[in-house]
Each structure stands twice: as structure tokens, then as C-alpha cells.
Amino acid sequence: MIPFNRPHRTGREAILVAEAIAGDHWRGDGPFTAQAATALSPAVGGGKVLLTTSCTHSLEMCALLLDIAPGDEVIVPSFTFVSTASAFLLRGARVVFADVEPRTLNLDPADVARKVGPRTKVVVAVHYAGVATDLEAVRAAAPGVTLIEDNAHGLFGTWQGRPLGSFGRASTLSFHDTKNLSCGEGGALVVNDADLFERAEILREKGTNRARFFRGQVDKYTWVDLGSSYLPSDVLAAMLVAQLEGATESQAARHHIWARYHAELAAWATRHGVQQPHLPDGAVHAAHLYWMRVGDLSTRQAMIAHLAAAGVKSTFHYQPLHVSDVGRRLGGQAGDCPVSELAADTLFRLPLFADLADADVDRVIAAVTSFSPSTR
Numbered sequence: 001m002i003p004f005n006r007p008h009r010t011g012r013e014a015i016l017v018a019e020a021i022a023g024d025h026w027r028g029d030g031p032f033t034a035q036a037a038t039a040l041s042p043a044v045g046g047g048k049v050l051l052t053t054s055c056t057h058s059l060e061m062c063a064l065l066l067d068i069a070p071g072d073e074v075i076v077p078s079f080t081f082v083s084t085a086s087a088f089l090l091r092g093a094r095v096v097f098a099d100v101e102p103r104t105l106n107l108d109p110a111d112v113a114r115k116v117g118p119r120t121k122v123v124v125a126v127h128y129a130g131v132a133t134d135l136e137a138v139r140a141a142a143p144g145v146t147l148i149e150d151n152a153h154g155l156f157g158t159w160q161g162r163p164l165g166s167f168g169r170a171s172t173l174s175f176h177d178t179k180n181l182s183c184g185e186g187g188a189l190v191v192n193d194a195d196l197f198e199r200a201e202i203l204r205e206k207g208t209n210r211a212r213f214f215r216g217q218v219d220k221y222t223w224v225d226l227g228s229s230y231l232p233s234d235v236l237a238a239m240l241v242a243q244l245e246g247a248t249e250s251q252a253a254r255h256h257i258w259a260r261y262h263a264e265l266a267a268w269a270t271r272h273g274v275q276q277p278h279l280p281d282g283a284v285h286a287a288h289l290y291w292m293r294v295g296d297l298s299t300r301q302a303m304i305a306h307l308a309a310a311g312v313k314s315t316f317h318y319q320p321l322h323v324s325d326v327g328r329r330l331g332g333q334a335g336d337c338p339v340s341e342l343a344a345d346t347l348f349r350l351p352l353f354a355d356l357a358d359a360d361v362d363r364v365i366a367a368v369t370s371f372s373p374s375t376r
């Protein structure tokens with residue numbers, strides 16, 4: 001079976017992890033954490049990078065940083081991972097689900113404009129599949145509202161020549177093992193508004209000013225704010241440094257596979273009315289995942305079963321948050337975000353990982369094109 005995903009090893013992970021273990025700095029914020037943050041910053045446009053334990057925790061830090069409180073409204077796409085919403089719900093926000101637009105499955109600015117109101121404090125954009133959200137349009141739809149980028153998919157993608165993750169007041173990254181770079185579980189907060197940085201450091205260090213103490217800026221450290229423990233062990237950061245060292249090669253490999261799918265499935269997709277991802281002008285994607293959409297749920301299920309029978313693991317993706325158990329408790333109803341609902345039923349994703357061999361890409365393409373959606 002060709003797996004859906006397999007983490008890529010650069011070969012340096014075990015070496016650098018052994019180095020971290022041989023050193024005495026196993027806790028957070030050691031030399032490897034500093035190295036990883038320094039290497040990541042240019043890739044996300046130069047913002048200050050704080051390594052965290054997950055993208056989920058980075059989003060929770062955003063909610064703390066922005067002082068989200070009951071009564072505040074936060075607009076998130078319905079078609080996203082739970083954490084995009086739950087991080088703000090945890091602080092008591094009213095989460096407002098906006099629909100996505102059908103060609104990219106990114107926030108639909110028109111729906112944001114319909115749902116924005118006087119209490120809207122934040123809009124969270126997710127660059128689905130590593131393809132940029134139209135950020136100018138989202139900003140125009142919610143003037144004066146803080147933009148946060150959940151950039152779990154978008155590391156190394158760009159929009160209008162600028163790295164994804166550099167547009168919001170802050171943005172977040174994931175290093176879960178399904179992501180382009182991974183240390184197993186991990187993430188980062190990218191702070192683009194310099195005024196937020198010092199507080200971000202404090203929130204990440206249990207609400208203490210320990211970072212300032214270590215820099216010699218205060219003579220003792222103490223409890224100064226809300227916070228939690230959001231910093232990863234330096235041993236995990238060592239693994240991330242190894243991944244970053246190989247990022248050029250792994251990204252090239254991912255782009256090669258993505259481009260092959262896109263080109264070699266195009267004729268079949270056109271013939272059968274199957275949707276391929278759309279790349280808006282100005283978007284350079286991150287080769288995070290390759291999705292396609294057929295007409296309905298039963299065809300999608302048949303496609304996944306057909307691929308499995310051909311030895312190819314394919315999978316669906318997000319279930320719309322507004323009709324999840326929690327979403328319904330928050331008042332969500334079927335029909336609120338129709339594009340998200342249809343995408344959830346009709347989308348499938350193909351295997352995409354740096355070590356997928358060309359011969360296996362051939363097999364995936366042959367398996368997809370031997371299915372005839374229109375005859376079902």
C-alpha cells in the first residue's frame with residue numbers, strides 16, 4: 001500500500017538529537033531552539049519566531065495575546081482543523097464560522113463581510129493546502145479587525161511575493177508529522193507586531209518574565225501575567241533543525257510530486273468534471289497537500305475505495321466545524337456554510353510526501369485515472 005504520508009528523514013535528526021542529549025540543556029530555549037527560530041524567521045518574512053509545543057498552543061497564545069474575552073467574536077473558516085476555533089473558544093470568545101470559497105477552500109471574503117460585526121475582534125485565515133488566502137480581500141471585508149494567520153499548511157508558500165505567515169499580527173506554524181517539516185509534535189508562533197513580542201515571551205514561559213531575566217534585563221524573575229508552558233524541549237528543537245537543514249530538498253521533492261499530479265491528472269479531471277486545486281494569481285503554494293473534488297459523497301467514497309483496492313491510501317479531510325458536535329452547540333446548522341459542507345463530502349487527498357518515488361506517483365496517477373466518476 002502506498003501510504004498517504006510518511007515523515008521525511010534528512011538523516012541528521014538522530015545526530016542532532018544525540019548532540020542535544022549529550023549537552024546538558026534538555027529543557028526549552030537552548031541552542032537548538034535558537035537555531036531553529038533563526039532559520040525559520042526569514043521563511044516567514046522576518047517576524048520573531050517563538051518555538052512552541054504545537055500549532056494549537058500557538059493559536060492559544062494568540063488568543064491570550066489579543067486579550068480575547070467573553071463577548072468578543074472571532075471569525076474562522078468552517079473548513080479547518082478544530083484548533084483554529086477552539087483556541088479562541090477557550091478564552092470565551094463567540095466563534096463565528098465563515099464559509100470558504102469553492103476554488104481554494106480558503107475564507108470567502110464575501111461571507112466574512114456578511115458575518116463581521118461591531119464585536120468582531122479577530123479574523124483567522126487558514127491557507128488551505130498551502131495556497132494563500134486572498135488577504136487583501138479578507139482585510140477589506142473586516143476593516144480594523146486583527147488578522148491572524150493559521151499557517152499550519154503554508155510554510156514556504158508566498159502571496160504577492162511575500163511569505164505566508166508575514167501578513168497577520170501574528171501567525172502560527174505546525175510541526176506535526178503530517179506537515180512539510182516535523183519534529184513529531186511542535187509548532188511556532190510568529191510575531192509580526194513588535195509590540196506583542198515581549199508579552200508573547202511571557203505567556204510562553206508560564207506568565208513569568210524568565211526570558212528577560214536570562215537576558216539580564218531584570219535581576220529576578222517573577223509571575224507577571226497569564227501564561228502556560230508552551231515551549232518545547234531543546235531535544236525536539238534539534239530534530240527540527242535537522243529538518244530545516246533539508247528543507248530545500250524536501251520542498252523540491254514535494255513540489256515535483258504536486259506538479260506531476262496537477263499536470264498528469266488535468267485531462268482526466270476535465271473529462272470527468274473533477275475539480276483540481278486553483279492557484280490564484282500571486283500565490284506560490286507550499287506543496288503541502290494535493291486535493292481533488294468529485295461531485296458527491298458516494299462518488300468520493302467510491303474513489304477512496306477504488307484507490308485502496310489499487311494499493312493507494314487516499315483520505316478525505318476536514319468535517320465542517322459549524323456542524324460538528326461543538327459547532328451545533330454553538331448554534332451552527334446545516335446550510336450555514338454550504339461550500340464547506342460540500343467540500344467535506346466531496347474532497348479526497350492523494351499521497352504526498354518527499355520520499356514518494358516517481359514510480360509510486362505513476363501508480364497513484366494510474367489508479368486515479370482508471371476511475372470513472374461520471375459512470376457512477
Ligand SMILES: Cc1ncc(COP(=O)(O)O)c(C=O)c1O
Pocket residue numbers: 053054055056057080081083084126150152153173174175176186187
Ligand atoms: C489548519 C490547521 N491548524 C492547526 C492545526 C493543529 O496543529 P498541531 O497539531 O500542531 O496543533 C492543524 C493540524 O493539522 C491544521 O491543519
